Amino acid sequence: MIFIYNTLTRQKEPFIPLEPNKIKMYVCGVTVYDECHLGHARCEVSFDMIRRYFMQAGYHVTFVRNITDIDDKIIQRAQFNNESYSDLTARMISAMHAHYAALGVLPPDIEPKATDFVESMQQLIQRLIEASYAYVTTSGDVYYRVRRFKSYGCLSGKVIDELEVGSRVAFNHEKEDPLDFVLWKAAKPGEPAWPSVWGNGRPGWHIECSAMCQATLGDTLDIHGGGPDLKFPHHDNEIAQSEALTKKPLANMWMHVGALRVNQDKMSKSLGNFLTIKAALAEYPAEVLRYFLLSSHYRSEMQYTTDRLKEASNSLKRLYSAIQNIPCDQDKSQDSIDELCPYESVFHQAMRDDFNTPKAFAVLFDLARDINKLKKIDLQSASLLAKKLLKLSHLLGFLYHHPEKYAQGDTGIDSEWIESMIEKRKKAKQQRDFKTADHIRQVLMKKGIELLDHRDGTRWQMMK
RNA sequence: GGCUGGAUGGCAGAGUGGUCAUGCAGCGGACUGCAACUCCGCGGACGCCGGUUCGAUUCCGACUCCAGCCUCCA
Structure with a gap:
């Protein structure tokens, strides 16, 4: 029996899948307007570890991770780059795949893109309107009527009337209530748009996950996961959208990964303090990064520092040397x-x-x-x-x-030359010519190569 | 202000009502021509104040402090 901490109930619970030996798992992916950073990596590596564990335990896991490939930031960035939004997202998606693969993250079984599910989203929105959980404005936007969903905020524990409404949420005349969030956005001229009964526009962010969960896995998931900052409002909104229609739980188990911080701040795109996976991979072996990311419990927050990475590197070396x-x-x-x-x-x-x-x-x-x-x-x-x-x-x-x-890494130095130096040194040692032997050690040391004498011969590795 | 989660040795990080976490770093020793690896040993910790208990870092309560969220964010 596997026990899992459920964000919804705030306690560890025995995990019992809906169908024996099968697990329906949905993890929120990224908005592909920029390259993925280490915060994303922590989330993906954590869920990859979880998924692998389920698999070895004999479960058949259907692992879905979506891609948000249409949203305001994508449009802005594409305009800034003077390229189409789809060119931008295609590039970012292939970078994401490469970086996740480097970290040993298995590819998802299904990887739905928002733009492929616009019709499903429209159907959900229409049904929400019919059930009066949503309303259309004169400009063609559609909003979710938050106060109509009685248990709104149950996941994060937020109480509607205690939110700092208005202080941070932009004021909008067309909303009935500042809490209401957008399901469908009317398009401005020149923006990518899809036709709909409410006019040309594009989906709001939250509705895509409700639609894609349902389309790929059905009304109720075994596990729905994501990063720490998705708990509210994203996941609470998903619950409001889906459960208003199905009257069934969207997910039995909600799992959230702890934040990765840099210099006391959360690593995030909006703060601009992120370190991309690509940049990190240039500094450290992928396996060291993976080790680092799993060296704390997945739910606790952790701090990114170069010391910690160095430590991870040393620890991993110990395992390899064994x-x-x-x-x-x-x-x-x-x-x-x-x-x-x-x-x-x-x-x-x-x-x-x-x-x-x-x-x-x-x-x-x-x-x-x-x-x-x-x-x-x-x-x-x-x-x-x-x-x-x-x-x-x-x-x-x-x-x-x-x-x-692993110890030798990618040196860029001719290994035959190294072997020949080792051979020379071996002969010198046999003749008790330790001066020459030490000189050879020094020469290699200057190139970052360390010689290790063992009973059965001499090996070498990079010093780092 | 509200919500959620934290506070463990030099650092990182588990855990437990009373005998060991573990890793990195440090110190002493063994091994070694040198060096590294490795092995053995050592030190040091449970935010603060009460309570329950034979006994609390572990359970309960108050307090202090920290972080994330309450706008897009993994």
């Missing part, structure tokens, strides 16, 4: 080992408790230490443990590289 020079491919029963030291059961216990990755990581490090100890005295047992370490790490999306290759 499996270095160990045959991991032999296929023998490991049961006896787990009876003595229940690594796997502790690991799964941690993961089943709301995906406690820090605790699961601790198991990996326990394994690493025991492997290192056994290496010297019992290589066979060590390799069984190493296999276990790989298995558990793979569940989280780690340790897919060959340990040697």
